[in-house]
Amino acid sequence: MSIFKRRFGVLGLLLALSLVAAACADDEPADTTTTTQAATTTTAAATTTAATTTTTLPPAPAGREIKACQVSDTGGIDDKSFNETAWVGAQAAEAELEGVTEVKFLESQQTADFRPNIDSFISEGCDLIVTVGFLLADDTASAAADNPDQRFAIIDYPSFIPPFTADDGTGGENVRGLNFNTDEAAFLAGYLAAGATQTGIIGTFGGINIPPVTIFMDGLVRGVDYYNAENGTSVQVLGWDPETAEGLFTGNFESTEDGRSFGVSLMDQGADIILPVAGPVGLGTAAAAAERDGIWIIGVDSEWTDSAPEFADIILTSIRKRMDNAVFATISNVLVLDSLGNEYFGTLANDGVGLGVINSAIPQALLDEVDGVRTGIINGLISVTGG
Helix, strand or coil: CCHHHHHHCCHHHHHHHHHHHHHHCCCCCCCCEEEEECCCCCCCCCCCCCEEEEECCCCCCCCCCEEEEEECCCCCCCCCCHHHHHHHHHHHHHHHCCCEEEEEEECCCCHHHHHHHHHHHHHHCCCEEEEECHHHHHHHHHHHHHCCCCEEEEECCCCCCCCCCCCCCCCCCCEEEEEECHHHHHHHHHHHHHHHCCCCEEEEEECCCCHHHHHHHHHHHHHHHHHHHHHCCCCEEECEECCCCEECECCCCCCHHHHHHHHHHHHHCCCCEEEEECCCHHHHHHHHHHCCCCCEEEEEECCHHHHCHHHHHHEEEEEEECHHHHHHHHHHHHHHHCCCCCCEEECCCCCCEEECCCCCCCCHHHHHHHHHHHHHHHCCCCCCCCC
């Protein structure tokens, strides 16, 4: 049975548990270092959103040193998306935390590289191994079970459900899940896009049909739906249906040519705003969009006006997923507390997710509406799950 079929069985549980746990958690994770996000910049100004770090507990015990290591997904460490964003957090830890003596990464060229890369870092004596992405869950879980004294963190997979835990709920004690309620930020992007579109059609596609990808697409569609309900409009979204869980997927996180062809197809169908949820594949979409007039792109994971500045003029906004802050905080926990810390959930409320720079062409009235929706989500007055 393929990894995809096995993962589909926990898709609903994964998302539901993430939302419930995030709702019950404090706004800030119980970390040695809390990481905060500067106020969201709403115009394409020179100064963009930046991460800041504030130490809230004493420094590491004298003489304590650790090495942190990262295993990438197949998109490459320089993917301008999830792998690179996580790596930024590791680099920041090395630069800012006395006692973090080394950070290293291994790139996975294919899924078969996941376990060998993890095993290589175990052999090297890494104090923390961060695996980047949902697709690494099986290999991370098996390595964690085989090496109970080795500490792991995994992005985009909870450590309190299978494959990390057994049927009786035991297991996963040496793993910290770094999870993100990205649909909250994507809901804002959907509302913004619905207010900005001139054609009334928005397009989206993903890399692979897995929860950390489709959660962006869910939020986008439901944000558009909310705009329609509030404004009496009928903006459409092409490329994803949250009810049937069917849509457009390139099947990879690498091919910019696929990004171009999917983008061209959506534009030919009338979409003037496109959200590609496929890492560097989306850069191909942006390149195609730049060749036409009146097309916007929504970036994912990182601040695209920084990571892809050549497309700044056509970036409507970016759906930011602060993996850098979560990785930094986890490394800090291991260094100072000699502990992984609690399961992490990034939300709008704790700045774990959010919108980045919003293009200066967007009118203030729409910006104010988006800000009001953000407040409503945080206060629990607006549901991003369609309920």
